[in-house]
Structure formats: C-alpha cells, structure tokens
Amino acid sequence: VKSTPSEVYRRIWAVASKIPRGQVATYGQIANLAGVPGQPRLVGYAMRHNPHGNDIPWHRVVNARGEISERASGEIERSLQRALLEEEGVRFDGSDRIPLETYRWRPRSRPSQA
DNA sequence: ATGCTGACTATGT
C-alpha cells in the first residue's frame, strides 16, 4: 500500500457498502451519512479511488438527478452501472433517470445525533 | 507552500 486512505474515504466506502440491494443513494446523501455533509465531490472522488473494487456497491451511487454521473474514465462503466441496477430491479424512466422517490435509500437517523 | 482538478449540488437564467 503506497498511501493510506483518509478516514473520510474509508467512512464513505463504509456507508456506500450499506446501500441495500435494489436501492440507490445520492452522492450528497452519502456525504451526509459519512460525516462530511456538503461535500458530495469527496464521495465521487472516494469512489473513483475505491480499492475494494466490486466489493462495494458503487453502482448504487447516483447523482441528485437520479442519473448515472458521467465519469472521466469512460462510458463503459456507465453502461455496466446501469445494467447492474436494472438487474437489481431498479427501473429507469424515458430520460434514463431513476425516480428517487421510489428507489432512494432511506436509512434511519442515528440516535447519537439529536 | 500555492494552484488546479473533480463519479457533486443548489441556485439563477
């Protein structure tokens, strides 16, 4: 291991791994759950550097519009992401978007946080 | 050390 991922990254990966099958979470949502509210970009950055590969349901992370974000690495993974989601039962509308009202992950708020 | 980039989001046009 060349460099140790920051605590924030690991927390982001941990949260992402908790997304239930057949549901999706937005970058901002994960940022909140990971303890870095308002920093959705960090989530995307962490996902890009995710060392866990397929062990993390990275495909369940979508942007606030319910759409698969374009990434710099190419569009092959985009189609893969969509395929994985559809396999879990997530449906896309005519605009290639996911209705967040239906598929958004709704974790329970923590008791430690008032 | 400073400056740029990025799998984002909210807001204005």
Add this chain to the structure above:
DNA sequence: TACATAGCCAGCA
C-alpha cells in the same frame, strides 16, 4: 426543462 455559475474540500503536481 436544460444550461451556466458559485461553493465546497481532499489529492496531486
């Protein structure tokens, strides 16, 4: 509805 801009902060050169 879609496009453009500002703000946010951890990495990297």
